[in-house]
Amino acid sequence: MSLELKGVSKQVDGETHIYPTDLKLETGSFNMLLGTTGSGKTTLMQIMAGLEPVSSGQIFFNGADVTGVPVQKRNVSMVYQQFINYPNFTVFENIASPLRVAKVPEAEIKRRVDEMAELMKLGPMLQRRPSELSGGQQQRTAMARALVKDSSLVLLDEPLANLDFKLREELRDELPKLIAKRNCVVVYATTEPIEALLFAGHTATLHQGRVTQFGPTSDIYRTPKDLISAKVFSEPPINTAKVVKEGNVIKLGSDIKWEAKGNLSNMKDGQYTFGIRPHHVTAQELGEQAIKVEGSVQITEISGSESVVHFNMHGNSWVSQSHGVQYHDVGSVAHLFADVSQGLYFDDKDQLVSL
Amino acid sequence: MKRAIPAIYILFLMLPIYWLVSMSFKPTTEILGSFTLWPNEFTLENYKTIFSDASWYMGYVNSMIYVSINTAMSVAVALPAAYAFSRYRFLGDKHLFFWLLTNRMAPAAVFALPFFQLYSAVSLFDTHFAVALAHTLFNVPLAVWILEGFMSGVPKQLDETAYVDGYSFPHFFVKIFVPTIGAGIGVAAFFCFMFSWVELLLGKTLTAVAAKPIAATMTKTASSSGYELGLLAAAGTLTIIPGAFVIYFVRNYIAKGFALGRV
Numbered sequence: 380m381s382l383e384l385k386g387v388s389k390q391v392d393g394e395t396h397i398y399p400t401d402l403k404l405e406t407g408s409f410n411m412l413l414g415t416t417g418s419g420k421t422t423l424m425q426i427m428a429g430l431e432p433v434s435s436g437q438i439f440f441n442g443a444d445v446t447g448v449p450v451q452k453r454n455v456s457m458v459y460q461q462f463i464n465y466p467n468f469t470v471f472e473n474i475a476s477p478l479r480v481a482k483v484p485e486a487e488i489k490r491r492v493d494e495m496a497e498l499m500k501l502g503p504m505l506q507r508r509p510s511e512l513s514g515g516q517q518q519r520t521a522m523a524r525a526l527v528k529d530s531s532l533v534l535l536d537e538p539l540a541n542l543d544f545k546l547r548e549e550l551r552d553e554l555p556k557l558i559a560k561r562n563c564v565v566v567y568a569t570t571e572p573i574e575a576l577l578f579a580g581h582t583a584t585l586h587q588g589r590v591t592q593f594g595p596t597s598d599i600y601r602t603p604k605d606l607i608s609a610k611v612f613s614e615p616p617i618n619t620a621k622v623v624k625e626g627n628v629i630k631l632g633s634d635i636k637w638e639a640k641g642n643l644s645n646m647k648d649g650q651y652t653f654g655i656r657p658h659h660v661t662a663q664e665l666g667e668q669a670i671k672v673e674g675s676v677q678i679t680e681i682s683g684s685e686s687v688v689h690f691n692m693h694g695n696s697w698v699s700q701s702h703g704v705q706y707h708d709v710g711s712v713a714h715l716f717a718d719v720s721q722g723l724y725f726d727d728k729d730q731l732v733s734l
Numbered sequence: 735m736k737r738a739i740p741a742i743y744i745l746f747l748m749l750p751i752y753w754l755v756s757m758s759f760k761p762t763t764e765i766l767g768s769f770t771l772w773p774n775e776f777t778l779e780n781y782k783t784i785f786s787d788a789s790w791y792m793g794y795v796n797s798m799i800y801v802s803i804n805t806a807m808s809v810a811v812a813l814p815a816a817y818a819f820s821r822y823r824f825l826g827d828k829h830l831f832f833w834l835l836t837n838r839m840a841p842a843a844v845f846a847l848p849f850f851q852l853y854s855a856v857s858l859f860d861t862h863f864a865v866a867l868a869h870t871l872f873n874v875p876l877a878v879w880i881l882e883g884f885m886s887g888v889p890k891q892l893d894e895t896a897y898v899d900g901y902s903f904p905h906f907f908v909k910i911f912v913p914t915i916g917a918g919i920g921v922a923a924f925f926c927f928m929f930s931w932v933e934l935l936l937g938k939t940l941t942a943v944a945a946k947p948i949a950a951t952m953t954k955t956a957s958s959s960g961y962e963l964g965l966l967a968a969a970g971t972l973t974i975i976p977g978a979f980v981i982y983f984v985r986n987y988i989a990k991g992f993a994l995g996r997v
Binding site: 430456466468474481 | 857889891892894895896898899900901902905910911914916
């Protein structure tokens with residue numbers, strides 16, 4: 380199965396929410412929509428579901444044009460960030476509701492709901508109301524309702540965002556298993572790059588209503604097409620600085636320089652934006668081409684085995700992420716190492732320089 | 735001190751009601767003749783008169799009928815209107831919403847004369863329906879206002895989830911949405927009931943005999959056959975009861991409504 384958007388755009392009151400977008404989503408893996416709040420993930424999903432009409436463009440499902448088809452006839456499922464259940468129905472009736480609407484025989488409903496409840500560990504809660512459940516159970520109910528019918532398109536709009544850490548981890552493990560056996564297109568919206576990496580599959584990075592890049596998740600992570608895609612797909616945010624290439628040397632400010640090795644030497648001389656992910660700026664000397672960097676410390680966050688140091692790097696706010704507890708006083712000078720062999724170079728139009 | 739002040743306050747509030755109830759058990763001669771804190775000559779005569787005389791008890795029946803019709807009508811009309819205000823944006827929606835409320839700003843007396851003329855012309859005069867319809871003038875805006883608040887408290891995603899599940903709009907509205915805002919409907923119905931129950935002027939103007947409300951009956955008795963204070967007090971006591979009864983049932987919902995900032 381496949382879902383294809385061709386030139387789909389959305390304007391509301393003269394304001395563009397989604398710029399013309401082409402996307403082809405396939406069955407078999409998670410299709411991640413990655414972007415910050417307000418980047419258009421939810422709008423795009425509503426368009427995919429048929430809840431919102433498009434302003435222009437067409438939507439195809441398995442090659443058939445479904446642009447004007449109402450949501451009721453599209454055979455889709457959706458799970459929202461907020462725990463959405465029918466408050467006046469029991470958990471059983473909540474899960475059974477799409478089957479009831481589809482007039483599935485009673486015995487069949489019972490069997491499928493019980494099976495789904497078993498899978499979602501909701502067995503003992505079936506006769507309760509959603510308001511009597513914990514947040515995690517409520518979201519499981521919503522997911523059970525979405526998965527109980529054999530929909531061809533499953534839309535998950537930040538389904539784990541409102542759950543506590545433990546539950547999130549648990550459901551992150553379970554979700555791919557639940558989806559794996561199904562023949563459906565799965566779209567998953569998230570603000571967290573880590574989630575996109577965990578579910579792998581394909582990722583589309585979104586920024587202010589535009590899909591900036593789409594492809595296999597690992598490709599997007601390793602070779603972001605442009606600076607915006609790199610920024611969307613990096614948490615903590617990717618460190619950037621202006622650098623100048625002159626012959627075999629790349630200079631950052633006046634005091635930091637490194638050799639342009641390998642393919643880098645073919646890059647034209649001139650000014651570039653250099654990007655390096657926080658975990659390549661470390662307290663230890665790691666990697667192929669670690670160079671010394673230093674800057675005054677703004678904040679240090681220590682989370683057990685990991686230290687995140689925010690420091691001032693020639694006027695840019697940089698973040699370093701390293702193993703072990705590395706404590707720095709605020710205002711002191713941190714001495715760190717940046718593995719510049721892992722850096723990315725963007726030209727004056729913020730496009731990645733392919734090497 | 736902590737208990738004394740609320741106690742005094744409640745006493746202060748309850749005193750007139752106590753006086754009314756106490757009076758209803760006294761014969762009129764005792765009420766007029768002497769100042770007594772409780773009935774010296776305890777009598778149920780007043781109540782007997784009301785329950786046996788059709789001109790009295792039909793007043794309650796008439797009031798009940800038009801109040802019920804009005805409440806049902808107001809809520810039924812307000813439900814779709816409130817849904818539109820809470821879910822859709824359309825040209826002038828905010829102005830229209832405010833304009834609805836302005837209908838409550840004019841005193842009922844303003845509308846009494848045109849209503850009287852119009853209803854007489856279409857022979858609706860002196861029917862329960864006439865009063866019920868006239869009262870929707872201020873009850874529909876009120877119900878829309880209250881229901882809109884409750885509906886806006888329900889996330890739009892609930893509607894969308896239902897559509898995704900395959901529900902059509904009417905099916906969703908009746909089966910899922912209405913039960914979800916049940917508390918709001920209760921509160922709206924309560925306020926419609928209350929305003930319609932206590933409204934006197936339109937009720938009196940638009941009826942003569944067949945649909946005369948209890949409040950009108952009470953005013954007439956006071957003027958025509960001299961002072962029948964005991965009877966009047968009994969009628970007054972009976973008029974309070976339905977309100978108290980309804981308040982008892984919706985008290986939790988009203989608290990919820992206050993929490994939403996709409997009541």
